Amino acid sequence: MKNILSAVALLLVTVSSYSQKITKKNYEYINPMIGTQRMGHTFPGATVPFGSVQLSPETDTIAYELDKKYNGEVYKYCAGYQYDDTTIVGFSHTHFSGTGHSDLGDFLIMPTTGALQINPGTAANPKSGYRSAYSHINEVAQANYYKVKLDDHNIIAELTTSQRVGFHQYTFPKSSDAHIILDLMSGIYNHNEKNVYTFIRVENDTLITGYRQTQGWARTRTVYFAMALSKPFKEYGVKKYDEGNIYNGFWRKFDQTKNFPEAAGRNLRMYFNFDTQDNEKIKIKFALSPVSTAGALANMKAEIAHWDFEKAKTDGQQLWEGELKKIKIETLTENDKTNFYTALYHTFINPTVYMDADGSYKGLDQNIHKAEGFTNYTTFSLWDTYRALHPLFNIVQPKRNRDMVSSMLAHYSQSVHKALPVWSHYANENWCMIGYHSVSVIADAVIKGNVDFDTNLALQACINSSNLRYYDGIEYYLQYGYVPEDKNGSSVSKTLEYAYDDWCIAQMAKKLGRDDVYAEYTKRAQNYKNVWDAKTGFMRPKISDGTFKKEFDALDTHGQGFIEGNAWNYSLYVPQDPEALVELNGGKEKFTRHLDSLFTMTLPDKYFEKTEDITRDGIIGNYVHGNEPSHHVAYLYNFTGKPYKTQQRVRMIIDAMYKPAPDGLGGNDDTGQMSAWYIFTSLGFYPIAPGSDHYALGSPKVKSAILTLENGNTFTITAKNQSDKNVYVSKAELNGKVLDRLYLTHSEIMDGGTLVFYMTNKPVK
Template sequence: MSHLSVSRAFKWSCLLLMLPFLRISVSAQTAGSGPDILKHVDPFIGTAGHGHVFLGANVPYGAVQLGPSNIMQTWDKFNGWDWCSGYNYISKEILGFTHTHLSGTGIGDLNDILVLPANGKAMLRPAKFNNMNSGYGSGFSHEKEKCSPGFYSVHLDKYNVDVRLTTSARVGFHEYHFGKTDNAHLLVDLSFGMGWDAATNTYFRQLDDSTFLGYRFSSGWAKDQRVFFAMRLSTGVKRMELYEDTLKLEGNEAQNKRLKALLYLDLSKDAIVKIKVGLSPVSPENALANIEVEIPHWDFDKALSAAEEKWNGELSKIVIDADEKVKKIFYTSLYHTLFFPSVFNDVTREYRGTDKKVYTDPGFHNHTIYSLWDTYRGLHPLMTIIHPEKVNDQIRSFLEIYKQQGKLPVWHLQGNETNTMVGYPAVPIIVDAYLKGYRNYDIKLAYEAVRHSAMQQSDGIQYLQKMQFIPADSVVESVAKAQEYAISDWCIAQMAKDMGKMDDHKYFSERSKLYNQYFDRSTGHMRGRLSVDQWRTPFNPFNAAHRQNDYCEGNGWQYTWLVPHDVPGLISLFGGDKLFLNKLDSLFTVPAAGLNADASPDISGMIGQYAHGNEPNHHIPYLYNYAGQPWKGADRIRQVMDTFYTDRPDGICGNEDAGEMSAWYVLSAIGFYPVNPANGQYVFGSPIIKEATINVGQNRRFNIRVLNQGRKNNYIQKILLNGRPYTKSYILHRDIVSGGDMTIEMGAHPSKTFGLNVSDRPR
């Protein structure tokens, strides 16, 4: 039975009639470019070690991430964990090229719609590790592999095929140069998946000799992922064979769980074959329309130029002057912040919701891949500075998810809620946007949604509603959850206050202080409390059992500082600035060892017990400003930038986490970071650029000039803001986005005045 129903065929024809108008819209969105920033980006940074970074071709916020998929090497220490993106630099083989990838996450999924150009004997199962003759796939060398923003190329040794890849937002463009044409064919493996992912239903249909439609449904981290596709070749195929795993099927259409297709080509020597693969969350017809709108031609270089123009436009929103190594790390980091959240609709703006219903044009671009526990801390505040045109779409995406699944997103993946990590991390993002004046959405619904998050009856939230601590013997990760809840409750209180909801303001302000229920003065640490109102014993602040103890991917040393919404309150728990500073100093100087064998691998990038490889630590070096010693934070911030961000493939010390690790570097390199993710304050650290021009939208620029920049000049001496002395050790969001000029003078010794006065400290 055909899956192109009459109604869908009619809808497809209507879409095609709209193409001229849709093309005008797309062209208008991509017009304009900036300076040649791309030469400073090295996409291989973060592809080795625990970076888990995607390598391949994409465009900013694109639905397609087209790149190689390796063999997941399960013999390694972390049982394949370092292949969560589908690629790791240490691999020497490529199984094929897939159209969706995660980047920097701690769980593997996606790698949908595998395509492999091949010749010789057709193979239907992937090769095994260290035995490429056992199945499909090829060895390759890094010497014949290149990647830059919007572009990937490699030579497949086994098949003597040169591959070039580029993309638009919703279309992957392949170009294959066949140096060997013996039994040349394309393998399309819809059963292929990596990590947690496995196909549940697949479909493939030949529409004509060069056009194919289908879908791949799967379950993994995303329990009900649905991706529809259309594939168009530049040359017709001489025949097609369909298989259920290795069982050959009859006909030009099939549906089963493990579907594969062989498309045989009639090629002369040195032939070039081009393929366009459109993706859609809605239907194969929409995927075909996406191709016709976004890449209606067969000019690979033209498509590549369009992708590069998009990257140049986004990356040039911050133009810096710095030494070449800093530029490379900085622009690669900025590049990483632009992968996600990815667009999750078609050129018509239709999308499939969390409830699996198809929604017509909602008036905004829907997005997915929200690693919110990570990105609420730095990436989304960065977005409010350099991507103001996208912020309202993010909030509207959140609110649609709320309506469809009954709660705000936690970790949203391809229209699925994974419920990964702790807290209700969409709340700080919504409140931060609201307080910064982003309000092109249903504000009443937004408040309803954030308040609903805090009134759920699960994961210990029910105890907070009674103003009680969360018992560690009833709720796992009780301390981490309580601290994350407190941050979000503070945010809700601020939104309530601004909206005149004073009873809610009082209630959530009180709840935001409940973090103090876990502070043990005798040890100077946050620790778990039992239902009988006793501390959990024995207590070892070094101890960290992955997702099994009172913390989430951390230990008592690290979670003691997770109070970014009320640092003065945390200081008072210690007994004042001096005792607070003594303990904070100790965090960086106690032994880095002491973690038990089942500690989370996310605890990485260690300075003492400070773990930069995990996001709940990211604000900690900036806490020195709150106690009047910003120079100590400056030293640690420089140490982190110099040690844990390098220009090598293993140049990121922990999971990239959908851009958050890189967002920390981008913000810190230009001189500040949002300790509190929603109060509009950015705390000064130690800039490593000489100059920066930040495009903050509406034809405004914020210019930063750093005097006496140098490797040993870590310390801010004084600041001029728009020509006037500025003594505070933080800057406000409104001062940045209003545009203007800031001059920062650095020195080799701590200033005797900057940031010392209580009135000049962040709060």
């Protein structure tokens, strides 16, 4: 009997464990902490898919001293949070995910207890201000949920969101000195110079409205808000800071610092005081709008009309589940599944919805527009995302990608330059990085048949953007067929990227029957050859007299004609013509050895800006995975007759650059591009040249994957004999037939079917 009972008990445990395993939701594999340490620049806070609100903690360790300008490490805090910091300043409502530039961080809220302090204080002495020490032991980050204990105030902070509303829940101790600080000065950029104007209006004892105008990376950005409290405050006040002085009255008619219903000025902080019982919860709903405070209020009513924090959290997590189930995977380990679904999560954060619930938004022309028939998006980091993020959307988010193209065309129509976005957010064009890569996104959608927009308008917009003569060396590119280094910097990178974009325009024109445009831009797409130096075997900067610049170091990134890379990296950037690139490099065998050297060489310290390890993040040999121009490079072996080397390299990169830890990204995630590379590569294929309908085959990391497509079809990927050692592909079958080529087509995926990889531990030469 005892043995029988033991067996039954064991069976119940086994059944229970199996039940738990099969019932775990995909969103439960998301770890928002991945990428929050070092160079990943992700944020750990709450957001919903493509949400307008990203509610997350700020840990910026720089003191907000009133008598000094902010001179902090802006780059380090692009997302506002660094895992190694030990204090939290507060929780703000807007963040970039994984960028290499900073902005946003709007409307910081911080709950406190004890004597009222309006200054944030310093990380070294958090009790000198309202910031607080915290511990990762008391920190939880999940899909659409963040929780932390603020040790210095003994407060539990919890955050969740809807599309346009941040929902805070703060659990206080018993106190007659409980406070909520609303800091309109705080932001992720140059704090003391960023604010242009702020306005606050206390509508009643539970509702506050206002707006904030900033001049940071975006020169003209205005965000409106409506803030609702679950409990009336007992009193409130405002402090205005200006060049080291605290003013007690603004109009010299009233004492505005206490219980006065409105305030306006450049640098404002507001406080609300409460009496609290032990474990009492004060909740805040904070809605945003690009248009008006009335729009913010309407958004709040439309999205979270209740005060049920758990419901808002669960609703958002179900939104994530709905998006993540587009790809169902089986993996070798739970860590692989965490990596995959966190990567998918990061790809579905940006671009962000930019309009009120009724479709209203502020346009590039600073006028109010209404999105008719599409959802308007912002946060376009196109130098990064044209490579893999938007191609991924064309498979698993086609409707959203069409709307993103429509958003780009709206930007174009509102642009005084009649140009498509380069790097845009919040009704601003930042003109960051190089190329006119909106054309890649648009061409990729057109070539793959993912259109519901005016394709003729789209083609004209692409043509106009490619001929914007006064922008970033284009006038010289049109004159010389290359950008001369003595006329415009980063000349080689620009020449190569312009040539690729021109090829994209040619492909779109061909698809649309514009043979004249096709012929012109096919010729322009060959301009990459104008900066090829056969003598050195590298792309090399030319000057305007047609000669190559004499000073040249192929390993150096400074003053050599390149941006975010060197001659080794960019000499491999001809995604539109890889066969010709192989021939330029002396044929398949010689080019294979060249690629091998890229991955195996050792860079001397002098080629790093600093010798700290952080500058080496994302680097394998001289292959720089942390910078996007290299993302297609491992797949170039497919064009040398050595696909087994592609298979070995991509699996090596996955294992080296992605792990389920705070430092688990080998470089900026760049609004999802790093993560999109991981998704594609884990599935076994990659779009080396968006604008083509081909995907280069690699080596899948998953055991299996089922893509549930919006058109109702499913595409299944299976890797037989998958293991960490079996990184090579002995053969591949598509729909039961041996695939005798090294690529898939877009239609083969979208039509549904089955792709089977047969894995082995021996290279198939």
